[in-house]
Amino acid sequence: MYKKYNNVERVKPSGLELKDHLVGVQRVTKVTKGGRTFSFSAIVVVGNGDGVVGHGLGKSQDVASAIAKAIEDAKKNLVRIPIINQTLPHEQKGKFGGAKVFLKPASHGTGVIAGGAVRAVLESVGVHDVLSKSQGSSNPHNVVKATFDALLNLRDAYTVAKQRGISVEKVFNG
Secondary structure, three states, X not given: OOOOOOOOEEOOOOOOOOEEEEEEEEEEEEEEOOEEEEEEEEEEEEEOOOOEXXXXXXXXXXXXXXXXXXXXXXXHOOEEOXXXXXXXXXXXXXXXXXXXXXXXXXXXXXXXXOOHHHHHHHHHHOOOOEEEEEEEOOOHHHHHHHHXXXXXXXXXXXXXXXXXXXXXXXXXXX
8 A cells, every 4th residue: 555655664553542533434325126225434544643644444334333444444554654843844745536635834833724634634643733735626535545645755854864875964954
């Protein structure tokens, strides 16, 4: 799932205090010869509020078990996101399907300026000051994945220095 990102640090869920945010529940209808069959799909974001976050999808015949399955799936997909002073290291765009998300770091005290699915992801990560804009599709599945695309492409100064083989001071001063 995270193969195309080169600086992803996977995290094990053991020992972490994870909180879950329910992003959305959809009722899905399947029409058969005997009538309509209803099932539910739920998308959930879990995070510890300190840079570790994951998302998951669960499907079931009832809402409660769909949410439980989504939480278990999210715990299997935890990654670490770089956060500096409760905001992002730099601005970043993310895209998945028809959804596009733009994330921009903000000064202290701004708050999380985001809506719906983007807000759930950013609050789970532990970002307190950020500006965001969601463009294109408003489908919560694609918006969550576009937000993850943007977050997984973030790099802090230490990672950039390590990848370039130079000191952190040289990253900032040139």
